[in-house]
Amino acid sequence: MLELLISGLLILIKLVLIFGVVLGLAAYLVLAERKILGRMQMRPGPNRTGPCGLIQPLADLIKLLSKEDFMPADADKLVYLFAPGLTALVALLTFAVVPFSPPLHIFGRELPMVVCDLNVGVLYFLAFSSLAVYGVVLGGWASGSKYALIGSIRALSQLVSYELAMGLAIAPVIMAARSFSLTDIVMAQKQLPFILTQPLGFLIFVVCIFAESKRTPFDMPEAENEIVAGFHTEYSGMRFGLFFVGEYINLVILGSMTTVFFLGGWHGPLLPPIVWFAGKALFVAFVFIWVRGSQPRLRYDQLMNIGWKVLLPLGLLNLLVTGAALLWMNG
């Protein structure tokens, strides 16, 4: 009984910790993005609120909360209200399976540094990343606006087509690690991270997560100069904020997932594992921001062409080659 209570308590503590850390990270990623983009354009970025603009997220929050919460007349009320929350929630839930560091040993008990070490963690991640589409699509559909609808349809087709290539990019990793569990996948990279053994898979995966995150150069769902603001055209105030936060939580997620699948997870010399993990995940987030500062938006047909005609066949090829190599190595 006591044992059960303690485990429950520990899980709760971990949940709260992760919740806090991820939300804080998301808030400060927004700031980091604005700062980095600013520096890339030779301007300082936000630096007015607090030292170096460090309480800018708070100011943004106040601004979003105090804006008028507007609902268009044609909106499907219920769906309109809960779509933004869905996006953020789904993004947050994915964190349940991310292993941050090897199990800790405290007071004689083993404490896994993951909320829930699912043996099908990869499937859980893939499932939730496709669920993330729902928030976007429902939001755009429920707004009762053409532009929002076009944005959400674009998001839908984009996410669906890249989901496929992403699965194919991860499949060789699963084959090499011989497990669907994210912890096992990280363990399998003790000697060599998969980015070295699976460079092609890594490239496909990276392109896919760019599409998955709906960011430049694949930000067609939000293409401001073609379809106003895409799926969140009709959203204002904190509801828009939820979409926004969802995007940045997603950034953290995708960063962690890249770390887990290809960058060797928490493995690294000298520094404690958790630092390695956070460093790698944040580096991926930085690359996201960097690309946003450098690349122009693709055309929609180009996006679809790359997804279906390039990434998918390459992914299949990679799968075949990996399978053959594994067979050959095992005799």
Added chain:
Amino acid sequence: MGLWRDISGTWKPMWITLRYLFRKPVTIEYPEQKRTPPPRYRAQLILTRDPEGKERCVACYLCSAACPVDCISLQAAEDADGRRYAAWFRINFARCIFCGLCTEACPTLAIQTSIHYEICKRDPLSLVFEKEDLLVDHGGKDKFYNFYKHAGIGVCKPRGGGDGEYGPVDVKDLLP
């Protein structure tokens, strides 16, 4: 070849932005750093004085007429010696678009643009500048021009005594 071009075209901008990441921003951070605008900058309007220190404005209403947004209003008055001046002169800077047309229209160079750009106020009514706010004690961009030296009504006595002027024509002697 096309593929290679695409790949290098993808990497080049990344490299450029990365380099710029470590450059110093060129931004002028306004409230702390202020710069002096060039002399021809068109900010707040001023009413200047002639080299003798007298008001240049002869209250001819030309600026008021030229103003596209009608933000200048004034009232003409006359001194004992016949010199005209503005009894009151008002510019509503909440409406002014700083086009400078009034300064173009002014025959006496009285109204001029200045480089004083910090005139924003929270209350729009406090943007209505009266003559006391507008009048300065210098000649602005042209320190030496003196309108009454060239032409004037009743100031240069006898008439026609100004620089480059001749006396009044006796219209009667042109009669047949």
